[in-house]
Amino acid sequence: MRVYHFTEQPYYPAWNDHQGSLRINLPNERCDPKTAGDLYHRWYDEWLVADDLGLDIMLNEHHQTATCMSSTVIVGLSILARETKKARLLVLGYPLGHRPDPLRCAEELSTIDVISRGRLDMGFIKGVPYEFPASNQNPVAVMDRFWEAHDFIIKAMTHRGENFNWEGEYFHYRQVNIWPRPVQQPHPPIWSTTGNRSQARLLGEKGYVMATLGSGYATRPLQDAYRAGYFAKRGVHAPADRFGYLGLVAVADNEAEARRRGDLVAGYLRSSAIVHVPFRNPPGFLAVEDYARMLKGQSPPRTFTKDGRAIDMYKGSVQDLIDAGVLFCGTPDQVYEQIVAFCEYCGGMGNLLMMGHAGFLTHEDTVDNLTLFGKEVLPRLKAWKQPVAEVAAA
Amino acid sequence: MSVTADAATSLVVNGTTLETIERGRGRPILFLHPSNGIDAGAPVLDRLAQGGRVIAPSHPGFGASQLPKGMTTIDDVSYFYLDLLEQLDLRDVLVVGVGIGGWIAAEIAVKSTERLSQLVLGNPVGLKFGDRETRDIVDIWSVTPDEFNALAYHDPNVGKRDYKSLPDAEALAAARNREATARFGWSPYMHNPKLKHRLHRICIPTLILWGTADRILSESYGRSYAAAIAGAKFEPIERAGHFPHVEQPEEFARRALAFADTPAARARRA
Numbered sequence: 001m002r003v004y005h006f007t008e009q010p011y012y013p014a015w016n017d018h019q020g021s022l023r024i025n026l027p028n029e030r031c032d033p034k035t036a037g038d039l040y041h042r043w044y045d046e047w048l049v050a051d052d053l054g055l056d057i058m059l060n061e062h063h064q065t066a067t068c069m070s071s072t073v074i075v076g077l078s079i080l081a082r083e084t085k086k087a088r089l090l091v092l093g094y095p096l097g098h099r100p101d102p103l104r105c106a107e108e109l110s111t112i113d114v115i116s117r118g119r120l121d122m123g124f125i126k127g128v129p130y131e132f133p134a135s136n137q138n139p140v141a142v143m144d145r146f147w148e149a150h151d152f153i154i155k156a157m158t159h160r161g162e163n164f165n166w167e168g169e170y171f172h173y174r175q176v177n178i179w180p181r182p183v184q185q186p187h188p189p190i191w192s193t194t195g196n197r198s199q200a201r202l203l204g205e206k207g208y209v210m211a212t213l214g215s216g217y218a219t220r221p222l223q224d225a226y227r228a229g230y231f232a233k234r235g236v237h238a239p240a241d242r243f244g245y246l247g248l249v250a251v252a253d254n255e256a257e258a259r260r261r262g263d264l265v266a267g268y269l270r271s272s273a274i275v276h277v278p279f280r281n282p283p284g285f286l287a288v289e290d291y292a293r294m295l296k297g298q299s300p301p302r303t304f305t306k307d308g309r310a311i312d313m314y315k316g317s318v319q320d321l322i323d324a325g326v327l328f329c330g331t332p333d334q335v336y337e338q339i340v341a342f343c344e345y346c347g348g349m350g351n352l353l354m355m356g357h358a359g360f361l362t363h364e365d366t367v368d369n370l371t372l373f374g375k376e377v378l379p380r381l382k383a384w385k386q387p388v389a390e391v392a393a394a
Numbered sequence: 395m396s397v398t399a400d401a402a403t404s405l406v407v408n409g410t411t412l413e414t415i416e417r418g419r420g421r422p423i424l425f426l427h428p429s430n431g432i433d434a435g436a437p438v439l440d441r442l443a444q445g446g447r448v449i450a451p452s453h454p455g456f457g458a459s460q461l462p463k464g465m466t467t468i469d470d471v472s473y474f475y476l477d478l479l480e481q482l483d484l485r486d487v488l489v490v491g492v493g494i495g496g497w498i499a500a501e502i503a504v505k506s507t508e509r510l511s512q513l514v515l516g517n518p519v520g521l522k523f524g525d526r527e528t529r530d531i532v533d534i535w536s537v538t539p540d541e542f543n544a545l546a547y548h549d550p551n552v553g554k555r556d557y558k559s560l561p562d563a564e565a566l567a568a569a570r571n572r573e574a575t576a577r578f579g580w581s582p583y584m585h586n587p588k589l590k591h592r593l594h595r596i597c598i599p600t601l602i603l604w605g606t607a608d609r610i611l612s613e614s615y616g617r618s619y620a621a622a623i624a625g626a627k628f629e630p631i632e633r634a635g636h637f638p639h640v641e642q643p644e645e646f647a648r649r650a651l652a653f654a655d656t657p658a659a660r661a662r663r664a
Contacts (some may be wrong), residue, residue, distance in 0.1 A: 283572040292569035
């Protein structure tokens, strides 16, 4: 099993004073650039600790928000490509739906792969709904644009020989020949995320790593859809390393301290949904049938505990979040057991995307969290043999 | 095309099926709806039908109308409507468009007025007059439904809809209306930068009807629109906002039909 340390790189000093929106329209005068600089250095220091502990690293990107200062993830990847030695560098996600220029994407990611000497994992996503007003890309038909950008990037990374031409529905290039090309062959591993089964099946057919966030004990149906697609194309069952899951992690020497940390880490969830209401669901982002259901106020719960109780991920207590597999929290023994139980439920889940820092968790607590996890949980997880769930007979 | 009293019927243009409402007899009146679609029970349709044969399609991608592959702009939509006029062999057509429908009407008219007699544009979008840092049109995707109603209507209660109790088909139509509006109007936002430079091609009598309570658009926007089309008249309609055909259907239809019947317009038709 691999475990990737992740923080959203939040500008948490602005969290306690907002007018109902931490994203898109929180005025940037609320961000002190000096404080921001201190925070960036802190996140990179913590990722270096993770690298030393044998953890891998995940970064992401958001825009115009106090929840995540990584507005251009290529900067963080660039720094860590040079400063880390062993960790794989996963970008999840790289929001193709907000990108006007996939040629630039192919060039940036190839360069990161080369500088890191082949440690890049490319997590392509369409992007979050509320950032379309920021990127100004049209939310309508975003998945069509996503797949054309994806196809182009793969072609640009794998093409050899004479310059090639691209005159697609959304993107046009006349002389494509990227330098450098990636060092991982034929291209860095591709990851993506989804919350719906038809997309999960498609990712399975392609064999990409599929990650989910906050899906807790409702993850298995998505993974089984993936498994069906994977098996249909290959005739073998999808191994555990095809699945990723983003879970919040809070470890401490004793349970009370772990729960205190867990509550701070859950600040990520509690801040995440604070967005100016009209930006939450731009037209076209959801399939039109889902958009119609949303208009009617029908938004079924998506996070469940092991015994089927629906919880509100954004407001749930520490115990709720533990029960739902959203937060792994406790002593090293408890956290190991919670993660193993979750992976067994999944039928094999080989990549834990560990939110080891969030919100107001201090640097010292974060380092202690990572260190305890790296020394007392990670070796046992690596030694543990993942199951490989088979596709249910049709 | 079959015609019934109230329900929408189907009309196929270039292999694309449109839901269409048709009312009345006589000279053709093409009604082009705004972003929130057209309701078969809208009083304005019956009132307009006193002056001719009203044809009110849901635009491609709106309501229950299909969306042809590759259609991404209002420019595309206007060519589609030229095909519709040709297919139905409509002549001497009064085109009445509101909001985004007014934009479509202007885009049709800059391409060909051969089959048209007059244009009536109710609070149309489609043009940009302000500088690059001044938004002429309120960003409808940055306001709440209540804020939208307060900006768009003289009486905000008129705009209220109880989505929770909507039948599924109507909720789907409302979702498709919103999606289609974003498809065509997301960026450049609710206008075609080319259109302003093509307006000189409109050579038929044009009337801008303006719901004066509209705060999605300003009245100066409406007056600039009229000034940009040679000879266009501007007439305010009181106690109406962005959708004057909804808030003042009687007055809206009366003015549109009266304009179509003025001596200058009649001369053109003869």
